[in-house]
Amino acid sequence: MRILLVEDEPELASALKTALRRHDMVVDHAASLLEAGDFAASESYDAILLDRQLPDGDGLTLVPKIRARGNATPVLVLTARSDTSDKVDGLDMGADDYLAKPFAFEELLARLRALLRRPANVQTQVIRAGDLAFDLGHREVLVRGEPLTLPRRELLVLEALLRRTGRMVQRSSLMEAVFGLDDEIQSNALDTHVSRLRRKLAEADAKVEINGVRGVGYLLREIS
Amino acid sequence: MRILLVEDEPELASALKTALRRHDMVVDHAASLLEAGDFAASESYDAILLDRQLPDGDGLTLVPKIRARGNATPVLVLTARSDTSDKVDGLDMGADDYLAKPFAFEELLARLRALLRRPANVQTQVIRAGDLAFDLGHREVLVRGEPLTLPRRELLVLEALLRRTGRMVQRSSLMEAVFGLDDEIQSNALDTHVSRLRRKLAEADAKVEINGVRGVGYLLREIS
DNA sequence: TGTTTCGCAATGCTTCTGCAATGTTGAGGG
DNA sequence: CCCTCAACATTGCAGAAGCATTGCGAAACA
Structure with missing residues (x-):
């Protein structure tokens, strides 16, 4: 396991380095943002331990x-600040976990192990198709940069279809994505939402099209 | 995004459910371990929010x-206990993240988003022959990557033949695969479907051919 | 409490599908 | 070697099944 440790305080850095080595990890150490950028660009790590200050x-x-740069290496952020808004910012900027100082080394290690166990996060935050962009994090749909506001159910339909652009999505699987279990929907509600979504996509000229396939489901296609 | 919420305290459960729904998530709720096990086994979730007590x-x-059971769904554990050894246990038992109560809802959301930032593409079994690929799970046929939409009955014929590519499929066994038991088909409906399927496969230049064998049945062959 | 959204049902439309009519093929018998 | 007949192939058609769309009342939301 190769870890990049980004920490400017020499004492803490050295202690962490030693401790991580003791757990059979190979640790590279960067003391500044600049250095860290170079390391991250040139080498491939299994995880990055990142100090904020x-x-x-x-x-x-x-x-x-x-x-x-398309690098999905898990990042665990270490910080002295521990209020919620800081954590939220950190996670939303693409960090994978957040640990407030002071922390127990055992917890750091456990969180690191959890991160390393996770399959590589290659999923981009934004899914694009035709002229539309779906920002998964902010749950926002943009058509050529202009926001397109959609009701909840239609948003769910669109998301499910976009996650498999150009490929079939079974009716049952769509139903599951849009209505959970507890909703007992037995009408053509799904068709209704698809229909309304279609209209809005056409009106916004999003350059995508939803095709129905009888007996199977739907698929979303880009159109020229 | 489908979330399984496992929480026995009704008040918190209800509040979380509402809050998560407001963020466009589809939430199923289980109030006990037993219930949670059933839900997790029978449905597929994008993440599980799990209370310990x-x-x-x-x-x-x-x-x-x-x-x-081979289920890799990300699990975020919620708990009242917050000492380090508990966290370490939780993470080491396969949980992906750990959040101590009380927590800020924003932090929960952010951590959830970090967990969900991964591909939702489930791999399903695909049978190939010639230039065709039949995705069994998504009931989708691709010819050199391009989707080929087929009606249900033709899809069933193709599936039955593909499952035994290059080998005979008895007429009776095809009948059963396409019409099941309940239908009382006494015409040449099967021949009809085979014929229509043949035409479409030829039009799409799928590099496969369906040969009829008198008195026995059909077989699907790859052609150069 | 006004507004948006949702599920539902009614309606019209497209596609599917079983059937039958017709054409074609091939194996066996004369 | 050709004839015959049954099995298969193909195609048009009408009924049926599935899907698309829209308006409406109720519910959820702000």
């Missing part, structure tokens, strides 16, 4: 940078 | 159970 800026800014 | 035991024991 670095001499040349907020460590968190590193995350979108490496994500933009 | 349940009337019939420690929620955490659910995690190894579902993992043993």
Whole structure:
């Protein structure tokens, strides 16, 4: 397991490095944002341990940078600040976990193990098709940059279809995505939502089309 | 996004459910370990929110159970206990994240989003022959990657033949695959479907051919 | 409490599908 | 070698099944 440790405080860095090594991890150490960027770009790590307070800026800014390069390495952020809004920001910027200082080393280790066990996160935050972009994080649909507001159910239909653009989505699987279990829907409610969604997509000229396939389900296609 | 919420305290459960729904998630609720096990087994979720203190035991024991069934759904554990050793146990039993009560709902959401940031594409079995690929799970036929939409009966014929590519399929066995038991078909309906299917496969240049064998049945062959 | 959204049912439309009529093929017998 | 007949192939058609669309009342939402 190769870990990139980004931490400017020499004492803590050294202690962590030693402790991680003791658990059979190979640790590279970066003391600044700049250095960390270089390391992350040139080497491939199984996880990145990232301090926020670095001499040349907020460590968190590193995350979108490496994500933009298509790098999905799990990032665990270490920080002195521990209020909720900070955590939320961190996670939403693409970090995978967040640990407030001071922390128990055992917990760091356990969280690290949980991250390493997770399958590689290659999923992009935004799904695109035709002229539309679906921002999964902010649950927002944009058509050529203009927001398109959709009701909840239609949004769910669209999301399920977009996750398999150009491929079949079974009716049953759509039903499951849109209505849970407890809803006992026995009408053509799904068809209704598809229909309304179709109209809105056409009106917004989103350059996508929803095709129904009899007896099977639906699929969303890009159109020229 | 489908979430399984396992929480016995009705008030919190209801509040969470509402809040999650407001963020476009489809939530199923289980109030006990037993119920949760059933839900997790029969349905597929994108994430599980799991309380530890349940009337019939420690929620955490659910995690190894579902993992043993090959289910890799991300699990976020909620708990009142917040000491390090508990967290370590939780994460090491296969949970993906751990959040101590009381928590800010925003943090829960952010952590959930981090967990969900992964591909939802379930792999299903695909049979190939010639230039065709039949995705059994999604009931979809692709010819060189392009979807070929077929009516239900023709799809059934194709599936039955593909399952025995290059080998004879008895007429009677095809009848059963296509019409099942209940239908009382006494015409040449099967021949009709085979014929129509042949035409479509030829039009799509699928590099497969259906040969009829007098008195026996049909077989599907790859052609150069 | 006004507004949006949702599920439902009624309606019209498209596609499917079993059937039958007609054409074609091939094996066996004369 | 050709004839015969049954089995298979193909195609048009009408009934049926499935889907699309819309308006409406009720529920959820802000």
